[in-house]
Amino acid sequence: MHTMTLNNGVEMPQLGFGVYQIPLEETAEAVYEAIKAGYRLxxxxxxxxxxxxxxxxxxxxxxEEIVTREDLFVTSKLFILQTPEDKAAATIDHSLEVMQLTYLDLYLIHQPYGDVYGAWRALAAAxxxxxxxxxxxxxxKSAKMIEFVGLTEVKPQINQIEVNPWYQREEDQVWHDKYGVQIEAWAPFAEGRHGLFQDPVLTEIGAQYGKTAGQVVLRWLIQRGIVVLAKSVRPTRMxxxxxxxxxxxxxxxIAKITALDKQESAFFDHDAPQQVEWFMNRMLDTEK
Ligand SMILES: NC(=O)c1ccc[n+]([C@@H]2O[C@H](COP(=O)([O-])OP(=O)(O)OC[C@H]3O[C@@H](n4cnc5c(N)ncnc54)[C@H](OP(=O)(O)O)[C@@H]3O)[C@@H](O)[C@H]2O)c1
Incomplete structure (x- = not known):
């Protein structure tokens, strides 16, 4: 497995497995299967x-001795109402407790809303x-990342953001490189939006190597030096x-893939008022 070295010297696997939207009753099995398939992040x-x-x-x-704890790199994140410092500290402890772990390898502030500076003090203390x-x-976004780095004592090791062929974020990568913050891509397949798995350009590139469009996308992110998370509940796709x-x-x-960039999220813009409104309503549903 390729690894990336973070700005604190910690090494992390460059390809990982995400569990967003996996039905509860399938999650334990999916994580177990993913580890069996070779995922360590x-x-x-x-x-x-x-x-x-x-x-x-x-x-x-x-x-079952497929791995040791030290072989794995486990990440969790806290959400918006969990950002005040005391709540963030309690949320980290809660994650450790429910996951039955004595440490996590990476902990993230999930969204750029709320008391992110309070949360950061709790993360740094943890x-x-x-x-x-x-x-x-x-x-x-890059501007907020730069402000955050400027106003905090401990620099973030990671910024986990959407990156896929429709939203390639080349300029953002330049800014993150400048500040030594590693980009980790979520939704590398854009969850299949805009016909990603059938895209003729990606499919044709893959055909040269006996690979699928999805494999081409993951390989492209690896070659860009980005950490990438892929999700599937199916062992064959894992x-x-x-x-x-x-x-x-x-x-x-790579030039052909670069030409696919729509320079726009396949999902939403975190600064759009209707999106922030959606998050606030969702927060009320899930966190209060
Ligand atoms: N920080 C954030 O705000 C944030 C947001 C979104 C996601 N994430 C993280 O990033 C991870 C990945 O993103 P994601 O799950 O949103 O999207 P994704 O990995 O881009 O796409 C997952 C979708 O693609 C399908 N798929 C996977 N491999 C495939 C293949 N080889 N061929 C055809 N279809 C395939 C999956 O279906 P099946 O499962 O049915 O195979 C699933 O529907 C998440 O699980 C989560 O850990 C973070």
Whole structure:
């Protein structure tokens, strides 16, 4: 497995498995299958509601001696109403407890809303206490990331943001490189939006190597030096998505992918009023 070294010297796998939108009753099995398939980076979040089941899948893989805890890189995140410092500290402890873990490898502020500075103090304290090895942010646009780095003592190791062929974020990558913050891509397949898995350009590139459009996308992100999370509940697709380390895209292939950029999220803009309104309403539903 390729790894990336974060700005605190911690090494993390470059390809990981995400559990967003996996039905609760399938999560433990999916995480276990993913570890069996070779994934070592596992990504969940408090708001996904499946931290406990994710922990169960991890515990089973460790019990069956497929991996040790140290082989794995486990991530969780806190949500908007959990950002005040005291709540953030309690949320980290809660994640550890429900996941049956003594430490997490990465903990993120999930959304760029709320008391992100209070949350950051709690994350930094948890890092100092050895509860989390690395800390970071998610869904921060470059301008906000720069402000955040400027106003905090501990620099985020990671910013987990949407990156896929429709929203390539090349300029954002330049800014993140400048500040030493590693980009981690969510929704690398844009969850299949805009016909990603059938896209003729991606399919044609893949055909040269006996690979699928999905494998081309993951390989492209790996070659860009981005950490990438892929999600599937199906073991065949888990195997397909991790089978990307035996070929390389050429400059010509990459130029064709670059030309697909729509420079727009396949989902939503975190600064759009209707989106912030949606988050506030969702927060009321799920967090209060
Ligand atoms: N920080 C954030 O705000 C944020 C937001 C979104 C996601 N994430 C993280 O990023 C992870 C990945 O993103 P995502 O789950 O939203 O989207 P994604 O990985 O882009 O797409 C997942 C979808 O693609 C399908 N799929 C996967 N592999 C496939 C293949 N080889 N061929 C055809 N279809 C395939 C899956 O279906 P099946 O499962 O049926 O195979 C699923 O419907 C999440 O699980 C989560 O951990 C973070």
């Amino acid at each position: 596992i990504d969940t979040a408090a708001v996904y509601g499946n931290e406990k089941e994710t922990g169960q899948g991890i515990a089973r893989a460790i019990k 890092q100092k206490a050895g509860k989390v090895r690395s800390i970071g942010i998610s869904n921060f 195997a397909e998505n991790i089978d990307i380390f035996d070929f390389a895209l050429t400059e010509e292939d």
